Amino acid sequence: MPLYKNGSFVQDQWTTIPEGEAMSPAGHVIVPLTWWQAERQAFDDSHVPIGVRIDPGIAIDDFIADLSRFALIALVIPKFQDGRAYSTARLLRERHGFKGELRAVGEVLIDQIQPMLRCGFDAFEITDPVTQAALETGRVPGVTHFYQPGVNEAPKAGARPWLRQAGR
Amino acid sequence: MYRYDEFDAAFVADRLNQFSDQVQRRLSGELTEEQFRIHRLMNGVYLQLHAYMLRIAIPYGTLSPRQLRKLAHIARRYDKGFGHFTTRQNIQFNWPALKDIPEILGELASVEMHAIQTSGNCIRNVTADHFAGAAADEIEDPRPYAEILRQWSSIHPEFTYLPRKFKLALSGSPHDRAAIQVHDIGYQLVKNDKGETGFAVYVGGGLGRTPMVGHKIRDFLPTKDLLAYTQAIVRVYNLEGRRDNKYKARIKILVHEKGFEAMRAAVEAEFEADKSELLALPQSEVERISAYFAPPALPERAAQSQALETRRASDHAFAAFVDVNVSKHRQAGYGLLTISLKPIGGIPGDATAEQMELVAELAEKFGHDEIRVSHEQNLVLPHVALDDLPAVYDALAAQGLATANAGLISDIISCPGMDYCSLATARSIPVAQRISERFADGPRAKDIGGMKIKISGCINACGHHHVGHIGILGLERKGVETYQLTLGGSGDESCTLGDITGPGFSYEDVVDAIETVVDTYIGLRSTPDEDFLSAYRRVGMAPFKKALYERDSGSEI
Numbered sequence: 001m002p003l004y005k006n007g008s009f010v011q012d013q014w015t016t017i018p019e020g021e022a023m024s025p026a027g028h029v030i031v032p033l034t035w036w037q038a039e040r041q042a043f044d045d046s047h048v049p050i051g052v053r054i055d056p057g058i059a060i061d062d063f064i065a066d067l068s069r070f071a072l073i074a075l076v077i078p079k080f081q082d083g084r085a086y087s088t089a090r091l092l093r094e095r096h097g098f099k100g101e102l103r104a105v106g107e108v109l110i111d112q113i114q115p116m117l118r119c120g121f122d123a124f125e126i127t128d129p130v131t132q133a134a135l136e137t138g139r140v141p142g143v144t145h146f147y148q149p150g151v152n153e154a155p156k157a158g159a160r161p162w163l164r165q166a167g168r
Numbered sequence: 169m170y171r172y173d174e175f176d177a178a179f180v181a182d183r184l185n186q187f188s189d190q191v192q193r194r195l196s197g198e199l200t201e202e203q204f205r206i207h208r209l210m211n212g213v214y215l216q217l218h219a220y221m222l223r224i225a226i227p228y229g230t231l232s233p234r235q236l237r238k239l240a241h242i243a244r245r246y247d248k249g250f251g252h253f254t255t256r257q258n259i260q261f262n263w264p265a266l267k268d269i270p271e272i273l274g275e276l277a278s279v280e281m282h283a284i285q286t287s288g289n290c291i292r293n294v295t296a297d298h299f300a301g302a303a304a305d306e307i308e309d310p311r312p313y314a315e316i317l318r319q320w321s322s323i324h325p326e327f328t329y330l331p332r333k334f335k336l337a338l339s340g341s342p343h344d345r346a347a348i349q350v351h352d353i354g355y356q357l358v359k360n361d362k363g364e365t366g367f368a369v370y371v372g373g374g375l376g377r378t379p380m381v382g383h384k385i386r387d388f389l390p391t392k393d394l395l396a397y398t399q400a401i402v403r404v405y406n407l408e409g410r411r412d413n414k415y416k417a418r419i420k421i422l423v424h425e426k427g428f429e430a431m432r433a434a435v436e437a438e439f440e441a442d443k444s445e446l447l448a449l450p451q452s453e454v455e456r457i458s459a460y461f462a463p464p465a466l467p468e469r470a471a472q473s474q475a476l477e478t479r480r481a482s483d484h485a486f487a488a489f490v491d492v493n494v495s496k497h498r499q500a501g502y503g504l505l506t507i508s509l510k511p512i513g514g515i516p517g518d519a520t521a522e523q524m525e526l527v528a529e530l531a532e533k534f535g536h537d538e539i540r541v542s543h544e545q546n547l548v549l550p551h552v553a554l555d556d557l558p559a560v561y562d563a564l565a566a567q568g569l570a571t572a573n574a575g576l577i578s579d580i581i582s583c584p585g586m587d588y589c590s591l592a593t594a595r596s597i598p599v600a601q602r603i604s605e606r607f608a609d610g611p612r613a614k615d616i617g618g619m620k621i622k623i624s625g626c627i628n629a630c631g632h633h634h635v636g637h638i639g640i641l642g643l644e645r646k647g648v649e650t651y652q653l654t655l656g657g658s659g660d661e662s663c664t665l666g667d668i669t670g671p672g673f674s675y676e677d678v679v680d681a682i683e684t685v686v687d688t689y690i691g692l693r694s695t696p697d698e699d700f701l702s703a704y705r706r707v708g709m710a711p712f713k714k715a716l717y718e719r720d721s722g723s724e725i
């Protein structure tokens with residue numbers, strides 16, 4: 001799966017383990033949350049970097065206590081109109097200080113990249129060919145003036161403390 | 169009124185470029201119609217029965233003459249010479265060509281207007297009391313807060329793909345003219361016992377197919393927490409609202425299914441957990457934005473106007489106009505003038521380009537450059553000297569805008585229904601026209617008194633029929649239109665949903681049925697001052713049911 005990160009397509013260091021597939025706990029795998037929960041003892045002993053896949057509808061409280069164990073969290077976007085992951089991403093970054101990779105997987109389209117970046121995603125698995133082609137030209141459509149603080153955005157000097165401006 | 173600064177102007181220009189690019193990508197086939205749909209909706213472009221429709225935001229219903237002139241220009245140049253004011257302080261053009269839309273949006277941007285988020289599953293145009301800043305009973309002008317909410321919610325990265333649309337409304341007066349309790353969030357400005365200003369907050373109201381009155385989730389929210397608290401509500405909704413069924417996706421259903429107490433607990437917990445303070449409103453910022461809304465310097469005038477009284481004594485039509493369409497202003501010698509867009513037999517909410525230009529001119533000459541659009545589909549000049557009313561009246565009358573029916577039975581809210589809307593199950597505009605002709609704006613209408621009739625052409629309830637004193641819902645049964653009546657609804661601070669009378673009425677009979685309801689009310693009111701809603705609340709449904717169904721006009725459904 002093409003992986004878009006920090007402005008370009010990069011080699012994916014991670015292997016995604018599909019639901020129900022057996023494997024021994026190794027490093028750099030992304031497993032479903034339930035799978036990890038069932039096998040956590042094995043992972044605890046191995047100390048390898050681990051990624052979890054979070055389906056929408058899973059509450060943050062269900063895994064927040066284990067956050068420090070994850071080097072990567074993949075949030076599933078089943079349809080591009082499903083906006084739940086945007087809130088989850090912000091909460092993970094802003095409230096829970098998650099520093100690992102926050103990856104959007106599922107139906108990730110070109111016009112969603114900018115709002116996702118602003119909510120704290122930093123990696124995108126791209127399946128849509130049009131989106132892939134557009135990103136390859138280095139073009140992320142969006143706006144440059146924002147009326148809300150975004151993740152990792154410095155305030156713009158001025159009266160309204162929540163204003164932000166992209167430095168593009 | 170609010171003026172864009174450099175940042176605001178750049179924002180709208182940005183957004184226009186973004187949308188023009190999306191239109192281009194749609195035209196080149198890069199975006200599928202399904203992928204494009206969401207973008208066009210978020211920029212106010214709907215697909216209707218006959219053509220595209222463009223819905224333009226009039227945030228909190230405030231317009232300058234320059235802006236209204238621009239709308240007139242758009243009506244003339246890109247449409248068929250008129251526009252349609254809606255119940256959500258928007259204006260709709262029903263006939264623009266898709267290729268013209270970026271150009272229209274460019275014209276709008278030149279007068280600090282846009283169509284952003286007038287549609288789509290996002291936070292919609294923020295509405296407010298149309299008498300804001302002028303009403304005698306106002307605690308504080310709600311519009312600065314509405315403007316702050318408008319800015320914060322524009323292209324919000326987290327809240328652009330909500331389960332469903334999300335509507336905010338604000339009122340600054342104890343008498344609620346903005347129907348805040350039937351919005352997803354309603355904010356009522358209040359004072360606490362320390363004399364500080366804050367908001368009573370309502371959540372989970374809405375109409376549509378499952379009408380609900382909002383729950384009061386906060387008695388007092390300090391104004392500085394406006395954005396943070398709103399963020400908490402919308403975030404809980406974004407995470408937990410249903411996405412499996414679009415008819416169950418509004419926040420009202422979440423509140424209902426989760427239970428109000430659980431909802432309150434979740435919102436309060438989310439609000440408490442957010443320690444960032446990034447969204448705390450600095451008092452200096454509230455003051456800076458409020459300054460834009462400072463009331464015009466109105467010269468002192470005598471409370472009684474000689475010019476008005478002289479004319480009134482000799483001209484019945486003028487007297488009726490003043491009695492009905494002028495509301496109490498907080499400053500002596502001035503009035504709030506409602507310009508009815510409900511001419512007898514006309515289409516509720518329609519205005520021609522010429523009419524818009526006239527109102528713009530009157531606002532400049534006599535109205536301190538301010539115009540309001542009400543959710544009741546009328547226009548308002550909020551600051552008119554009583555001395556000037558004769559001149560204003562004459563000018564309005566010349567353009568067919570002097571109908572003396574504000575708040576009366578022929579001041580009907582109606583959705584477009586079958587005439588424009590692809591979802592309609594029945595006609596609604598022609599029903600409004602027939603009722604309007606039946607009762608008109610003469611002595612009979614005045615005798616009937618305050619009466620809000622609201623009509624929707626299907627269960628989506630765009631015409632707010634549930635909160636009409638008399639509500640009319642057009643349905644279709646076996647290929648035939650049938651109209652269900654509800655009585656006793658109200659969208660003000662005493663918000664209630666109307667009760668269904670019983671079986672519906674045919675297109676032919678529905679006006680007679682309304683007349684039966686009205687005559688029954690006249691017969692049973694305790695005094696001529698007891699309005700329909702009070703009388704209904706006193707006596708209940710029984711007498712109306714009896715009158716309606718113990719004669720032959722009701723057809724079974």
Ligand code: HEM
Binds near residue numbers: 254377588589
């Ligand atoms: C002609 C095209 C229109 C279409 C296709 C349309 C469609 C809809 C739909 C599907 C809903 C229900 C949404 C829901 O409950 O989740 C709705 C609600 C609503 N519409 Fe429209 N509408 C149209 C025109 C209008 C117009 C002209 C007005 C104003 C006069 C209007 C005002 C409203 C309002 C106020 C509601 C809200 C009720 C609520 O959400 O609580 N709509 N519309």
Ligand code: SF4
Binds near residue numbers: 583584585626
């Ligand atoms: S109530 Fe129904 S018919 Fe009327 S505008 Fe809304 S969707 Fe259309």
